[in-house]
Amino acid sequence: MSFYVYLSGEIHTDWRDEIARGAEAAGLDVVFTSAVTDHDASDAAGDHLGAESDGFWRDHKSSKVNAIRTRTLIEQSDLVVVRFGDKYKQWNAAYDAGYCAALGKPYVTLHDTDIVHPLKEVDSSAMAWAQTTDQVVEILNYVTRS
Template identity: 85%
Template sequence: MSFQVYLSGEIHTDWRDEIRRGVEAAGLDVVLTSPVTDHDASDAAGDHLGEEREGFWRDHRSSKVNAIRTRTLIAASDLVVVRFGDKYKQWNAAFDAGYCAALGKPYVTLHSEEIVHPLKEVDAEAMAWARTTDQVVKILEHVLRES
């Protein structure tokens, strides 16, 4: 069974690569997708539409262009993994989790125990809370198990 997994959230560590390596090592038939993870490219997603003098409007326009990718890939996915890092507030990741909940799309959160409390509502809708990328791979192995 082939599975589409969207990897949402934090862009400052290599957690996506860890999951990719784990999926490959386990021989899983999984296609991993994600948002644009180059911060500058994401911020500039709408710049080709014209110059903006105010930061708010530049961010607003770029967020809408980025949302085309995000919404399309989330809708096409079988599962979404939403990573929350400890260093930055990932409001976009929280939004993606809420979007998944609204769509009835299963998602797994990935974060440390230190931020359980602020994420209690997000975790309450998740199918699982993982602390490590290895745990995410184990979830995928179980879901894709033939028998």
């Protein structure tokens, strides 16, 4: 039986690929899903609903269209990994973690030590805090082995 893992968070590094490669190398039966990671495509998700002259309303439409995918895949997952990078503030990742907490969906945070303090509330509801993608793979290895 496959274990479904939703990968949430920053889109500027290859952390998703690192986890997928690690899980494959370990022979884990894990299916990974994610939000749309093409930034321009994500920003334009609602453009087909009509042009907007105000950036707020363009973002509003696109966030709702993106949420169809995000919420559905989070709800269908067995575990969510929420990655916070150091380059940008990932407000969407914090929102995803809060959504998981509200649903009672287990999640693991993945971030460096220098942002422990600003993420204390997010981390407090996580099942684990990982600092490396290898640690995430080890968690997946443990929870999927019988």
